[in-house]
Amino acid sequence: MLSELLHIPAAAIISWILFVAVDIFFKLPEAGGVVGATAIARDIEAGGGDISGGTMMGNIVCSPDASAGTLLAACGVYLAGIPGGLAAAVMVYIGNRICYDPGYAGTTGAVLATFVIYGFTQVGFAASDFIAGMVIAILTIQGLSHTHASRLLGRLWRIRE
Amino acid sequence: MIALYVVAAIAVYAAARAILERNTGRRFPYANVLNFAVAGSLVLLLDHPITLVAAAAYFVGSTLEANAIASTYAGRMKR
Numbered sequence A: 001m002l003s004e005l006l007h008i009p010a011a012a013i014i015s016w017i018l019f020v021a022v023d024i025f026f027k028l029p030e031a032g033g034v035v036g037a038t039a040i041a042r043d044i045e046a047g048g049g050d051i052s053g054g055t056m057m058g059n060i061v062c063s064p065d066a067s068a069g070t071l072l073a074a075c076g077v078y079l080a081g082i083p084g085g086l087a088a089a090v091m092v093y094i095g096n097r098i099c100y101d102p103g104y105a106g107t108t109g110a111v112l113a114t115f116v117i118y119g120f121t122q123v124g125f126a127a128s129d130f131i132a133g134m135v136i137a138i139l140t141i142q143g144l145s146h147t148h149a150s151r152l153l154g155r156l157w158r159i160r161e
Numbered sequence B: 001m002i003a004l005y006v007v008a009a010i011a012v013y014a015a016a017r018a019i020l021e022r023n024t025g026r027r028f029p030y031a032n033v034l035n036f037a038v039a040g041s042l043v044l045l046l047d048h049p050i051t052l053v054a055a056a057a058y059f060v061g062s063t064l065e066a067n068a069i070a071s072t073y074a075g076r077m078k079r
Helices: A002-025 A035-046 A051-062 A066-098 A105-121 A127-142 A146-160 B002-020 B024-045 B051-078
Strands: none
Touching: A002 A051, A002 A066, A002 A105, A002 A127, A002 A146, A002 B002, A035 A051, A035 A146, A035 B024, A035 B051, A051 A127, A051 A146, A051 B024, A051 B051, A066 A105, A066 A127, A066 B024, A066 B051, A105 A127, A127 A146, A127 B002, A127 B024, B002 B024, B024 B051
C-alpha cells in the first residue's frame, strides 16, 4: 500500500522523461502533423502559450505518439509481460498508419517503454504503477495549464534545436 | 488498487475541465487526458490479455475521432 504510494509518483517521473524525450527527439514540436494539430497549437498560443509546445500538444492529441506508446506498453506489460508490451507496440504502429502519422515516435516509445517498465518490475515496481504514472504524466502536459506546459515544452525544444 | 483510483479521479477531473473550457481548440488536450485515463482504467478493471486489444482499439479510435474533429475545426477556422 505504502510502496504503491511511493512507486506511482516515481513511475510518473520516469514516464514523463521517457515520452517527452522521445517526442522531442522525433521533432513533434516542429510542425503540426495534421491541420487539426496546427489549429490546437494556434489556440494554445492565443491563450498565452508557446507555439512549439502547443504544436507538440496538438500532435499528441491527433495521433498516437510516444505518450500513447508508453501508456499502452505499460498496459501490455501489466497484462502479459514483454510480449504484451511488444503487442502494444504493433497496435500503436497500426494506429499511426490509420492516423496518417509519418513519424515513428509512438512505436519507438512503446518498444522503449516495454523494456524500461519490465526492468522496473524486476526491482519491485508493479506495471500498474506505470499505468497510473503515465496518466499522471500526460495530465501534467495536457491537463493542468496549457500555457505553462507549452512554454516548458518550447524551452526543451529550443535546447534540442 | 490505488492506481485504479488515481486513474479514475483523473478521468473525472479531465472530463470536468473539458466541459468547463470555453475555447474549442483548448478542449482537445483535456479530452486527450480523458482518453488516456479511460484506456488505463479499462486495463486495470479487466485483468485479461484480450483487454489490451480493447484498450488499444478504444485509444486509437478516440485519437482518430479527435483528429477528425480537430481537422474539421481547423477547416471552419480558415473559412
